Amino acid sequence: MYDVLVIGSANADLTVRVARRPGPGETVHGTDLTESPGGKGANQAAAAARLGARTALLARVGDDAYAELLLDAQRTAGTDVRHVLVEQGARTGTAMIVVGPDGDNTIVVSPGANARLTPADVTAAREVIAASAVVSLQLEVPPETVRAAAGAAGEAGARVVLNPSPVPDALDAPLLAAADPLVVNEHEARQLSGVPDGDPPTWARALRERGARSVVVTLGGEGALVLDAEGPVRVPGIAVEAVDTTGAGDAFTAALCVRLAAGVPLAEAARFAVRVGAAAVTRPGAQPELTLP
Known part of the structure; x- marks a missing residue:
């Protein structure tokens, strides 16, 4: 039995820090390149495991050195990696990250083996899904695989937490209806709600009206807005x-999953997740050690 099963991506993060971000056609100097484990799926799995949840990861990696980097990091965090599939002849996904002086980042992802995680892999993992309280999904693997995972989780009675990032132009109705909650940042909420001039409560209401069972809008340093059948709650x-x-958003989502797997109400889970997200930004890298403030 798992508290949290994460189905998603695993990337090697190639990070450089700069004094300022370059403009178009401009070159700037940065720090030495660092290689570290990342990927939205792997980040969430590592964070959930570090928070004490029984956690497993279903993902695909290549047969290269980056795969070993990622698997070692998951084992160190305490994640069960028996369901991570190795794709022979493929490269592990990579993310090229530029971090500015304010800590904000710009990211370009090369999917690699993540693009080869298929609905058949989900079907083969049905017993694992059925043994999980919460299934966490993102959009760094093929959309048909995410839809298959949401469907399998629903059939098994597992709660689906959906973080639709990278944000698509739209979410199809079955996937949106599976989300409990849909976890979006302000940019994602604005785009998916179809209300560009709204505010977090407006976006959350629009997303529920479109079919999401519940919605969490993350607000960076301002906390989060939660909306479910109990009504809106602002978490400072x-x-x-x-x-x-x-990886701060991934730490937030992982913490949310951990508390939901324990059966606590969504607003209470979001309060814990805000603390974890705040802790994550005080450490470098996408899979930091978590010391709660």
Whole structure:
């Protein structure tokens, strides 16, 4: 039995820090390149495991050195990696990350083996899905695989937490209806709600009206807005000095999954997730050690 099963991506993060971001056609100097484990799926799995949840990861990696980097990091965090599939002849996904002086980042992802995670892999993992309280999904693997995972989780009675990132132009109705909650940042909420001039409560209401069972809008340092059948709840942020925002949203989502797997109400889970997200930005890298403020 797992508290949290994450079905998603695993990337090697190639990170450089700069004094300022370059403009179009401009070259700037940066720090030495660092290689570290990342990918939205792997980040969430590592964070959930570090928070004490029984966690498993279903993902695909290549047969290269980056795969070993990722698998070692998951084992260290405490994640069950028996369901991570190795694609022979493929490269592990990579993300090229530029971190500015304010801790904010710009990311370009090369999917690699992530693009080869298929609905057949989900079908083969049905017993694992059925043994999980919460299934966490993102959009760094093929959309048909995400839809298959959401369907399998629904059939098994597992709760689906959907973080639709990278944000698509739209979410199809069955996938949106599976989300409990749909976890979006302000940019994602604005785009998916179809209300570009709204505010977080407006976006959350629009997304529920479109079919999401519940919605969490993350607001960075300002906390989060939660909307479910009980009504809207604003969760205040926690003031910290940001070092690196890479993976902060993944840490938030993982913490949310951990608390939901324990059966706590969504607003209470979001309060814990805000603390974890705040802790994550005080450490470099996408899979930091988590010391709650």
